[in-house]
Amino acid sequence: MSALTNAARDPRTALVLFSGGQDSTTCLAWALERFQRVETLGFDYGQRHHIEMDCRLTVREELRAAFPHWAARLGEDHVLDLSLIGQISDTALTTEREIELQANGLPNTFVPGRNLLFLGFAATLAYRRGASVLVGGMCETDYSGYPDCRDNTMKALQVALSLGLDTAMTLETPLMFLTKAQTWDLAEQLGGQTLVELIVEHTHTCYLGERGARHPWGHGCGHCPACELRRSGHAAWLADA
Template identity: 65%
Template sequence: MAEAQAQDGALVLFSGGQDSATCLAFALERFGRVETLGFHYGQRHAVELERRPVLRAAMAGLDPLWAARLGVDHLLDMPVLGQISETALTREMAVEMEEGGLPNTFVPGRNLVFLTFAAALAYRRGLRHIVGGMCETDFSGYPDCRDDTIKAMQVALNLGMEKRFVLHTPLMWIDKAETWALAERLGGAALVDLIIEESHTCYLGERGKRRDWGYGCGECPACRLRAEGFARYRASGAVESRAAAPK
């Protein structure tokens, strides 16, 4: 199975954040050709797009095999998604819970749209595997991050495109502490250091203050999840990151 996968190509939904960087490492370990896909949809934290090429290049530098496998990067401009989304990810508004129990950072249909375009691109590029950082263990309740949603999307995409895509969600059943640990298993302390220093997760796009887990406002849900997960990861006896001390 591992040998067969090594001959296959994969497309990774790569935003420039912690989760997608870990997913990229996951793909680079498993697939012979790995391409990446990002989306510019009017997100408030568009600084993540600036981190993508930095992360890609640095991750390729961690391992000659990864460098050989890492292929083309794609960036799709999709402003219409932001135009129809009145959310705290696409508008200047406070992050808060809404009446239905979801945070106002939920962009309706975002992952459904992303996966559809990813499959269309994978179809054209001859890539069978699609890798995304969706997770329903440590998440904000987003319905399009649930395992049932991803399974349903795989069925719909395969039927609608007459293909046999495989959607991989390596973070689906692990929390943020385990995501940090997975990064360490995949790329050692060097990958953990790289994710701390170069990735971006903060919903508000804040990169002014360097913290032990990276850059961010420290208050938004994404920052809190990342910080709490990093604290549990460090407390578990994981290898101490060389870049952990604030600069």
């Protein structure tokens, strides 16, 4: 487990895009270890299930209880209603439909414009809250090919947001070039087995919103792309341990 001293910690305030899933929880822990103050932001965008939204507050409280040295730096939580995304999207994450590849090669779980809108609104909130760092779990290594998760997209957005707000806005994506196995490893580095178990028990990533079965890697249907990625990453991480 890592532990920065107060002198080494970044004095800025960070706003973490926090869904309640594995990746955003790992990013939240990463931010709490690095920044003097951390707030969280969730989006209700008309997703087909609200399981992650229900998990968000539980994960925050579990983090507070398990890691007292982070608790004092964990600030307010915010939720924005972006249901207009669901109104203009026809995807497997916003409607009840089978998950499949589209003609353009992208899975139909891709919600066009989602991260572009998320980061725009996040930057607006950060500006009002005095935060200058946005932290997101975007990744272009083990992911489904979403163009709004790519590093070049994030770099372009950082420039655009900083120019549009006339203030420096930093976009941090600590998982960008990590495999899912490496994401599990990062969680262990940040918070040991306590954080790993917290992620297994309390976070949720399943596209279908199934919460019943508890697998070694967490809750979920076990066969959707999100569950398969989480399961295979967990197995690879254990194999390398």
